[in-house]
Amino acid sequence: MSQNSASRKSPNKMNSKRQSGEAARPDSAAKSPGVVQKGVQLVEVDDDMAGQRVDNFLLARLRGVPKSIVYRIVRKGEVRVNKGRVKPDTRLKAGDVVRIPPVVQQAKPDQPKPGDRVQGVVEASVVFENAEMLVVNKPSGIAVHGGSGLSFGLIEVLRASRPQAKFLELVHRLDRDTSGLVMVAKKRSALRFLQDDLRHKRMRKRYHALVIGAWPKDVKRVAEPLLRYEMPNGERRVKVSTDGKESLTLYRCLQSFEGYSLVEASPVTGRTHQIRVHSAWAGHPIAGDDKYMDDASLKAFRAIGGERLMLHARALEFRLPVTEEVMTLEAPYDKAFGKLIDQLTQRSKGPQR
Numbered sequence: 001m002s003q004n005s006a007s008r009k010s011p012n013k014m015n016s017k018r019q020s021g022e023a024a025r026p027d028s029a030a031k032s033p034g035v036v037q038k039g040v041q042l043v044e045v046d047d048d049m050a051g052q053r054v055d056n057f058l059l060a061r062l063r064g065v066p067k068s069i070v071y072r073i074v075r076k077g078e079v080r081v082n083k084g085r086v087k088p089d090t091r092l093k094a095g096d097v098v099r100i101p102p103v104v105q106q107a108k109p110d111q112p113k114p115g116d117r118v119q120g121v122v123e124a125s126v127v128f129e130n131a132e133m134l135v136v137n138k139p140s141g142i143a144v145h146g147g148s149g150l151s152f153g154l155i156e157v158l159r160a161s162r163p164q165a166k167f168l169e170l171v172h173r174l175d176r177d178t179s180g181l182v183m184v185a186k187k188r189s190a191l192r193f194l195q196d197d198l199r200h201k202r203m204r205k206r207y208h209a210l211v212i213g214a215w216p217k218d219v220k221r222v223a224e225p226l227l228r229y230e231m232p233n234g235e236r237r238v239k240v241s242t243d244g245k246e247s248l249t250l251y252r253c254l255q256s257f258e259g260y261s262l263v264e265a266s267p268v269t270g271r272t273h274q275i276r277v278h279s280a281w282a283g284h285p286i287a288g289d290d291k292y293m294d295d296a297s298l299k300a301f302r303a304i305g306g307e308r309l310m311l312h313a314r315a316l317e318f319r320l321p322v323t324e325e326v327m328t329l330e331a332p333y334d335k336a337f338g339k340l341i342d343q344l345t346q347r348s349k350g351p352q353r
Contacts (some may be wrong), residue, residue: 041100055088119161132190137331140179180313190321204317210310211284215261222278238273257344
């Protein structure tokens with residue numbers, strides 16, 4: 001008999017418990033606004049969940065529950081796998097049955113739903129899709145995920161436009177103002193496979209960037225360490241520093257214009273703002289970069305019609321999950337990027353050799 005059934009059949013007993021102080025906190029928490037109380041859950045691990053640690057499995061399912069509580073219920077033996085006690089680092093196997101005890105979770109606040117227009121834009125930007133993953137040519141100006149004052153980002157838009165999808169997670173990230181190819185996993189096994197290839201540098205990413213000035217032919221790599229730091233106003237930025245993490249970007253000049261160069265940048269490591277900071281360190285910041293270029297150059301760029309950060313994740317070479325077939329994708333420039341390149345080409349007499 002469930003607790004709720006018992007409370008309906010034995011109101012006097014429940015009242016006496018409340019008067020004595022027993023079970024008062026869980027009951028009041030369940031009725032408080034903003035929290036949700038779940039009963040015992042028995043979850044069977046499928047092939048896609050297999051391989052996860054118990055703690056990560058619980059943290060993913062118990063959103064809003066503090067980590068301390070998650071680890072406590074494991075330590076106290078309230079979490080069982082196949083009726084046996086487990087440790088946080090126990091790996092789950094397909095077919096395992098996980099018992100999750102009753103917990104109080106913070107209810108998710110209502111978030112504005114992405115509108116039909118933005119859902120249509122993102123769905124039209126899908127350049128590849130199979131049963132395990134999809135790749136989107138992300139428009140500039142759309143963050144990959146919500147947060148920091150944003151109600152939603154690319155992943156939330158995809159989840160809204162695909163309510164039937166059981167699993168959608170970003171494989172990697174792009175800055176909000178950077179356009180281009182972003183991978184999204186549709187299965188946890190695909191996420192693990194792709195992120196493992198990323199960590200072991202089995203993927204190749206190529207970006208196109210319009211930078212200020214004439215890119216030197218002899219600058220083919222920048223290997224300066226990068227350090228994240230916080231501005232007085234709380235804004236996070238990155239700088240070259242001996243205290244930073246090892247970073248490497250390979251460069252190739254594709255085309256020269258009057259006052260600008262179109263370069264291909266291939267990040268070997270994947271640090272935050274890596275291409276932007278390495279380009280600026282080399283003396284050629286990316287056009288439209290209001291974080292790492294000087295005000296005069298930014299003003300001049302705006303004067304010729306520059307509308308956006310001129311950084312685009314152009315090409316991606318990766319192995320498909322399951323088949324391990326090597327695939328190469330290329331994403332065309334958006335209207336603003338392409339228009340400015342065409343304009344600079346017309347203004348210039350031609351590529352300088």
